Amino acid sequence: MFLVLSCNSNVVYDKYKPIENHQWYSENAINFIVSNKDTISLNNVFINIRNNKNYEFSSLFLITKMEFPSGNQVIDTLEYEMTDSYGNWLGQGFTDIKENKLFYKENVVFYEKGDYKFAIYQATRSSKDIEGKNPLNGITDVGLRIEKVKK
Incomplete structure (x- = not known):
């Protein structure tokens, strides 16, 4: 038990939100609210993506908004x-679900106390869907993780 707690002691926030029917529409933001009291520590912020074999692209485009x-x-x-x-999935996982821990902000200090609001939108399009009318298939969950930088 002590090993598990000590390994994750740098985690400030870690939450996932499921994508309904694994179809993420471009207008549907995935929102997180993080309460902050620590105005001096360095943090790394990650976007965590879980995808299945129905994801059809080799890359992922996101638009993020962080509100102080x-x-x-x-x-x-x-x-x-x-x-x-070679087309092999990146990320971790032995099943059809792969989990990717993607750097969003590195060595950031949250200088203001209070609630930080994060919104994540997908902006991935096929060449036939320039306006983004079709959903992005195969994303099962989107997460936000904040870790204190270990010194």
Whole structure:
């Protein structure tokens, strides 16, 4: 028990949200609210993605919005590789579900006390779906994880 607790002692936040029917529409944000009291520690922020074999792309495009307690916002467009050059899934897992821990923010300090709001949208499109009307298939869960940087 002690080993399990000591290995995860740097975890500040870790939560997943399921994607209904494994179909993620571009207008459907995955939202997380993280309460912050620590204004001095360095943190790494990760987006965790679980996908199954129905995911049809080799990469994943995301748009993220982080809103500070003061109302200020930071919006990023991110691209992550989901397969290697041979088409093999990246990530961990022995079943059809693969889990990817993707860097979002590295060595960040949350300088404001209060609730930080994170919104994650998918922006992955096929060449036939420029407007994003079709759902992104095969994403089963989206998560947010914050870890204190170990010194």
